[in-house]
Amino acid sequence: MRRDELLDAAEQLLCDQGSDALTLAAVADRAGVSKGGLLYHFNTKEALIKGMAERLIDDFDQLMAEQGETTYTRRYLAATMAAIRSGRLRRWAVVTGASGNMFLLGPLREAMTRWHTSELENEPDPVAAQIVRLACEGLWDVASHDPGLYPDDELDALERRLISLL
Structure with a gap:
């Protein structure tokens, strides 16, 4: 298998x-x-949880790589929206809820640091880029726990507004 x-x-x-x-x-x-x-x-169970977390990170990194946007933050936003619309974020809630042990979620913590600090110096407005990335985190959290909370038209409006900040 x-x-x-x-x-x-x-x-x-x-x-x-x-x-x-x-x-x-x-x-x-x-x-x-x-x-x-x-x-x-x-x-071990810990190795299994770590494997699930690492796979989630790889999945999101691949999703980001598939985005044709010009800046890192725009790719991050586009990948977040794609993950929400496809239902892929449900996996985040499931896996991150599996362990309260930060050691096991260490790879996720490292990925978050990378996602939130990468290429900020290349953004036209680094503070706006940080705000958009943090807003993506909020959307991840909400959509992973309640996928139907934001219908497509509301997600579209949120995405347009976040893009306008950039």
């Missing part, structure tokens, strides 16, 4: 049953593999 399939099973388990249900045995069962098969890829 591939690593991503195991991570998918863990995320689905978290989504369906919550963080208390996340055990290696339950993930192996959900994925239809032996516990040994899971342990080959993730030898």
Whole structure:
């Protein structure tokens, strides 16, 4: 079984049953593999959570790379909106809710630092760029916990307003 399939099973388990249900045995069962098969890829629950967080980061970095915008902050905003509209942010709530241990979410903390400090010196207005990036964080949080809160027309209006700040 591939690593991503195991991570998918863990995320689905978290989504369906919550963080208390996340055990290696339950993930192996959900994925239809032996516990040994899971342990080959993730030898601890902590390694599994870290793997989910790292995959989320890679997913968002790829989404940013796909955006054709001119500045880092515009790519960040476009990727955030694409993630919200596609429902991909639901995974963030599920995975980050899996652990209160900041060590396990260290890769996410490092990514946030990178996302919020990269290329600020290249922005026409670095403070406005920081405001837009922080607004994206708020949208991530809200949309990951309540995906239907902002209908498309409201998301479009928010995106236009945030672009105007840049």
